[in-house]
Every structure is written in structure tokens, then in C-alpha cells.
Amino acid sequence: xxxxxxxxxxxxxxxxxxxxxxxxxxxxxxxxxxxxxxxxxxxxxxxxxxxxxxxxxxxxxxxxxxxxxxxxxxxxxxxxxxxxxxxxxxxxxxxxxxxxxxxxxxxxxxxxxxxxxxxxxxxxxxxxxxxxxxxxxxxxxxxxxxxxxxxxxxxxxxxxxxxxxxxxxxxxxxxxxxxxxxxxxxxxxxxxxxxxxxxxxxxxxxxxxxxxxxxxxxxxxxxxxxxxxxxxxxxxxxxxxxxxx
Amino acid sequence: xxxxxxxxxxxxxxxxxxxxxxxxxxxxxxxxxxxxxxxxxxxxxxxxxxxxxxxxxxxxxxxxxxxxxxxxxxxxxxxxxxxxxxxxxxxxxxxxxxxxxxxxxxxxxxxxxxxxxxxxxxxxxxxxxxxxxxxxxxxxxxxxxxxxxxxxxxxxxxxxxxxxxxxxxxxxxxxxxxxxxxxxxxxxxxxxxxxxxxxxxxxxxxxxxxxxxxxxxxx
Numbered sequence: 001x002x003x004x005x006x007x008x009x010x011x012x013x014x015x016x017x018x019x020x021x022x023x024x025x026x027x028x029x030x031x032x033x034x035x036x037x038x039x040x041x042x043x044x045x046x047x048x049x050x051x052x053x054x055x056x057x058x059x060x061x062x063x064x065x066x067x068x069x070x071x072x073x074x075x076x077x078x079x080x081x082x083x084x085x086x087x088x089x090x091x092x093x094x095x096x097x098x099x100x101x102x103x104x105x106x107x108x109x110x111x112x113x114x115x116x117x118x119x120x121x122x123x124x125x126x127x128x129x130x131x132x133x134x135x136x137x138x139x140x141x142x143x144x145x146x147x148x149x150x151x152x153x154x155x156x157x158x159x160x161x162x163x164x165x166x167x168x169x170x171x172x173x174x175x176x177x178x179x180x181x182x183x184x185x186x187x188x189x190x191x192x193x194x195x196x197x198x199x200x201x202x203x204x205x206x207x208x209x210x211x212x213x214x215x216x217x218x219x220x221x222x223x224x225x226x227x228x229x230x231x232x233x234x235x236x237x238x239x240x241x242x243x244x245x
Numbered sequence: 246x247x248x249x250x251x252x253x254x255x256x257x258x259x260x261x262x263x264x265x266x267x268x269x270x271x272x273x274x275x276x277x278x279x280x281x282x283x284x285x286x287x288x289x290x291x292x293x294x295x296x297x298x299x300x301x302x303x304x305x306x307x308x309x310x311x312x313x314x315x316x317x318x319x320x321x322x323x324x325x326x327x328x329x330x331x332x333x334x335x336x337x338x339x340x341x342x343x344x345x346x347x348x349x350x351x352x353x354x355x356x357x358x359x360x361x362x363x364x365x366x367x368x369x370x371x372x373x374x375x376x377x378x379x380x381x382x383x384x385x386x387x388x389x390x391x392x393x394x395x396x397x398x399x400x401x402x403x404x405x406x407x408x409x410x411x412x413x414x415x416x417x418x419x420x421x422x423x424x425x426x427x428x429x430x431x432x433x434x435x436x437x438x439x440x441x442x443x444x445x446x447x448x449x450x451x452x453x454x455x456x457x458x459x460x461x462x463x464x
Contacts, residue, residue, distance in 0.1 A: 072350060199264050215354070
């Protein structure tokens, strides 16, 4: 027999001066293979067309539907209702600016992160469209692709104790981004230049090692290993700077 | 509407001491872990024979290591507090945020951090009391320790609280150093946690047995 699911959903529209933050209940009959994506769309279609939430790809690729599901940040489209209790609480991701209800603006945060980390290949080589693409060892390419799998959903940032306490923290997504360029042989930035970006408490030394990022990442990115690698790398740079090479 | 919270910050490039402080936090913690294990084993030697403990304490006092080393350990202890406190929110908004965050997330490692911060505060006060009391009344002797505990049972309760606090703080600290600096990777995390739990249990057992050895010692 299908369960009756009770949804407690955070409601607030910051654009509307009449609106106050509150929780609202919706009841829905569970269907086969129901995801939160399906459930939220049904609530919007059948019960309340004003409910705001973000979706795009439905397949865990676009990273739009990050929200706090029963306390844990996760992707709504990746979450099946059968894996949850009959009572489901949905909150918008903290840290990011609230657009309304479950919708947050992760875009501005990530845009700032690109600016801070200078999230592009830094090279003095002039691009020659006629030349053959430079070759790269397969292991290196795979290591870079592994870190490039991030869908920028913001779950790691929302789950991070440091990010909750200091809004200027780069978070696992930002640190992972720097790590991705650090291992890319095409990027000519020096260790010292990377140190300028993440060798501080806004970067890797702000990480308190709570590892919620690792545990909530819907893409199972190797964040623990990546943060450890960056801390050791930047820690060694600290010693080099301190003792002059 | 408030301004968006961003990762960009004007002082981002100017914080070059952060790395040094992070090293200092880790090294002072690691140093205190080693000291506490040595401390536990030296005091725990009373379980073998009180005369062994007296001989060890006598050696540290006659060589002046207790008189000089004690206050130095106290300084290290204070330094570690100052360094680690950089990450603890002392303002009420920060406290509210981290407690709400931990309750919402129901995530073990996040709770362990809260345990670490709370036990650290208690150890700061209780450890300071312990060091003052012991170091201001040298020499350290098994019978004297037994006498103090037996005369005032409050001291027994004090140490029965302090010993587990210290060992939990040590265990979580060790785990944190290992995962933060990448000494233990993703594959080792579960095993490391089991090892730390075992280590804490063994350490607390030794410490509690030591306390009861003093409690039941004929004075």
C-alpha cells in the first residue's frame, strides 16, 4: 500500500514584505520510484503553484536542486522518497542567498569563487588553432576529470561548519577547484601564486576537518583526500616561506 | 534584501600567518597528546607498584624536569588553547549557528567537533587547577596522591571527570589531525575511527584504574 507522505516545507518570499519565514505542510500519496523532484512538482501543480524550487536536468548533473532534506544537504532529483521517512522536512541550503522557499542563489556564490580562485588555465602560451592539441598523460587527465565532476550544487558548502561560521570561506567546492588547476600541467601558476589564494583561513587553513562536505557530496567527490592534499601542500609552502626555501 | 554572501574577500591575500598558526595548532596538540600518554603511563605505573611511580617521579624532580618541564607544559597547554580557540565561535550568534548546524545535520564528525570544543574549555579550567595543585606541592608521591584523594572525595570525582574528558579530547584531536592533514585518506577513515575509539577506551580504563588504585591504597 502506498504511503501518505507529509512534507514540511520552508516558505518565505524575501521579495514580499508581507511574507514571513514559516514551515508549511503538504500531504501527498507516494508513487513508485518517486523522487523529491516528482513530489515537489506534484505539490506545485496540484496544491500550491507559488512554491519556489529549482530544477533543470532531473539527473544529478546540473546541480540546481540542492536543498536540505531531513537535515542533510542533498540533490532533490537524486533522492528517492522510499529512502526517507514518511515525514520529510525540506529547507533551503544555508550560506547562499535565499531567492524564495527552497530556491537559493548558488550562482552568485560560485561566480565569486571563480573570481577568487581565478578558475581558468593560466598560461603564457598563445593559442594556435591550427596546431595539434598538446598531449597529456592519461593518469593526469583522469585525475583532473575526477575533480572536474563537481556539479556546483553547493551541498558541501551548506554542510560545512566553517562556511556557516565565516561567509568568506572558500568551501570544499572552491578548494577542490584550486586543486584541479594545481595538478593541471597546462596551468603555469606557481605554488606561491596558489598560496596567495588558499594559504589562509579563508582557504585551506580555515578547514576544520569536519568532513561533512565529503559525507554529503552527491557526486561522491574525493573531498577528504583533496583537502588533505591541499593542506599538506600549502603547509609545506608555509614552511618554505618561513625558513626561506 | 541583504547583499549576497560571497567567497571573495579583500583581505584574502594578506593573511600569511594563518599557515604558521595552523602548524602551531597541530604541533602543540600533537605535543600535548604525547605528553598526556607519557603522563598516563608514568602515573599508571602505580598499578604495577607504588615504588615504581615514586622512583619515576623522584627522577623527574631530582633532575629538575618537573620544576622546569611542568610550567613549560602549562605554557604549551595555554598556547594550544589560544591557537585552537581561533576556530571556536565565542560570540553568541556563532554559538547559535554551530549548535543549530550540528543539530540539523545529525553528522557524527560535526558533533565530534562540538565535543572537542566543549571538552577543551572544561580541560582548560580543570587542567589548570590540576597543574597548579600538583606543581605547587612537589614532590609527587603515590601516598600523597592517595591521601589527597581519600581525604576529599571531591578530588576523586574531579579526576573521574577530567580523565575521560582529556582522553576523548586527545582521541578526537588525533583523528582530526590525521584527516585534516591527509595522513588518513578516505579509505582509512573508518579504520582510523575504530582505532581511536579503542585507544580512548584503553586510556580511560588505565586512568580510572589508576585513580581507584590511589583510592584503595592504605595511607
